[in-house]
């Protein structure tokens with residue numbers, strides 16, 4: 001049968017278009033990068049049941065099986081895990097702009113004033129302005145120096161409390177982490193709102209302490225409802241109910257503190273500047289937060305920011321100092337070397353001052369090595385892909401959550417010789433990592449994260465950890481409770497999101513300085 005020519009031509013043209021489209025599509029599908037590899041999960045819950053309590057350890061093991069870029073499912077959420085320095089650098093340097101938001105979660109919604117804070121707030125001008133307010137008023141070199149006396153005084157009070165607790169003959173061993181936590185929390189709360197969380201006496205102080213401790217505790221819980229929408233309304237762990245209740249108490253407490261300050265009342269003995277006073281002055285002068293009329297600073301901003309400081313800046317700091325002392329007790333030769341340096345720089349007639357820190361070369365290496373083996377947030381804080389992208393040859397779906405295994409990366413034998421050995425000398429001149437710091441540019445050691453959302457309180461955290469740990473190591477020799485020996489000290493990690501010790505460090509501190517060094521003016 002002969003087809004008329006126009007019909008034949010149009011049939012050929014349509015066939016050619018269909019073939020082209022099919023071929024092009026197939027080519028495109030062929031070129032699309034694969035998803036990263038990872039273990040199969042369970043229905044509904046995905047890989048959540050496989051994580052165990054020490055998620056960073058499980059993910060480190062999975063990295064050895066599946067490679068340095070893993071894909072998992074937490075309930076209905078896609079999760080990718082960076083398990084090597086090279087992959088972390090891809091995410092946090094090359095593709096950082098696409099990962100500069102955090103995934104939605106119940107803490108951001110119910111505790112942090114519906115994401116009106118710095119930790120969970122969306123990346124953008126308001127977040128940038130809030131970070132700037134903190135950077136200028138709390139964390140700049142000048143602000144840090146202005147608040148130096150606050151940190152040093154709290155460190156001296158910590159020393160005093162340890163001397164008193166261990167003075168009576170036969171006194172029981174003291175939990176060191178608790179003493180350090182009182183110090184770091186009080187220093188930060190004085191800088192933030194001009195009052196101590198741990199203060200003897202008043203009912204207000206008791207309520208303040210209870211709320212802040214609960215806020216820190218709830219902030220560390222992984223809520224399954226965040227990942228499994230079907231379980232959200234059930235709130236199986238009761239986390240959301242707890243958060244809502246606590247939020248109301250926190251809000252009432254902060255309203256009272258702000259109200260008092262507006263009325264000109266400041267707690268006794270707190271004459272210096274604090275963040276609350278500076279923010280209220282900005283409000284009074286009607287200074288915009290981010291440049292626009294609608295960006296005026298509000299009471300909610302102040303409350304959300306203060307909450308961030310308490311949750312992000314207290315336990316993170318004290319746990320590292322506790323781990324540092326534990327490592328030194330376990331390694332007496334390194335402890336001796338650290339004390340010899342401290343005696344040479346500081347002498348035995350006074351406590352450590354922050355102005356001594358730049359001359360403590362060995363001790364600064366001790367701190368870096370402690371951050372390497374015991375980073376406070378072993379999986380950093382999650383980020384989220386704001387668009388689909390390709391990283392290290394794999395496709396990362398839009399909305400995927402990113403976890404960076406900071407803990408695992410710092411134990412990678414390809415980067416760190418004898419990674420499980422506590423060896424500060426690797427950071428000394430001539431050592432394998434002499435020029436490396438912890439400030440986010442060396443991806444093998446990123447305890448504070450990296451990129452746009454790197455820890456906002458890095459400068460405070462690093463200074464506080466160093467001065468607290470140096471003060472302890474200089475002021476005391478350390479004895480363990482009867483029957484314990486340094487080589488058998490338990491260095492297990494607890495089952496929490498924050499890297500705490502499974503067993504608190506119990507010690508007998510033995511003063512080693514001249515008695516006058518322990519007197520407080």
Ligand code: HEM
Pocket residue numbers: 118119120131188308309312313314316317320375376377380381382383447448449450451452453454455456457458460461462465
């Ligand atoms: C040793 C102490 C500390 C460690 C190890 C630490 C670690 C971290 C890490 C890993 C992040 C996430 C970074 C990222 O996403 O790349 C972070 C975020 C943050 N940290 Fe810290 N932190 C410490 C101390 C502090 C202190 C003292 C403060 C405040 C007083 C603070 C405030 C914050 C805030 C506000 C964020 C959120 C930043 C943002 O999302 O823009 N941190 N921290």
